[in-house]
Amino acid sequence: MEKKRVAIDIGKKYKQQFLLEFKNSTSRLYKEKLRFADFPKRVFVESYLDNYGYSKDDQQLLNDVAYFWQQANFNSDAIWLLEKVIDNNPERVVAYLNLADAYWSEGDKKTAQKNYNIYIGIMTKQGKQQKIPSRVMARYNSN
CATH class of the missing domain: 1.20.1270 (Substrate Binding Domain Of Dnak; Chain:A; Domain 2)
Structure with a gap:
């Protein structure tokens, strides 16, 4: 043994x-x-x-x-892998940021904003709003 x-x-x-x-x-x-x-x-x-x-x-x-x-x-590869990371740990906050950035780079702003929203929510819940990058809020609030 x-x-x-x-x-x-x-x-x-x-x-x-x-x-x-x-x-x-x-x-x-x-x-x-x-x-x-x-x-x-x-x-x-x-x-x-x-x-x-x-x-x-x-x-x-x-x-x-x-x-x-x-x-x-290589956004499609990044999206595939980040979704696996999130599936295995939905509280992995930085994965939502990276996933949102990948979707944003692919031109899928709606899905990017959804993931930025999740990222913002988790960061806020953890009391880390001041650590949210400025691009996140700009992209989240854009049309």
Whole structure:
């Protein structure tokens, strides 16, 4: 039984390391649009989730990966991943901000505003209104 637990612990360590290395590669490449276009974005994450599942430990890294995708204008991939993050943790406040920004970049202002509204609501509930970026209110209130 001890050997099995050790193997599981090692597997978890490598699982987290795989995701961390993917995030680090993403953070280095996302500004180089041509190179990043060929980077196995969604394919890697789909395979990772199929093999390892989703855990709360992965939330920050997956959110960061989606943020880099959105910054590189791979908005549909970012939306797909951020929706997975939110499905697994609806209180992950920054995911709503990133999701709203991705929808905004796609030109879907209505869906962006819906997610900005959720973000504003959670931030207000947590007493963090002063930390809401000015672009959020401007976009939320725009027509």
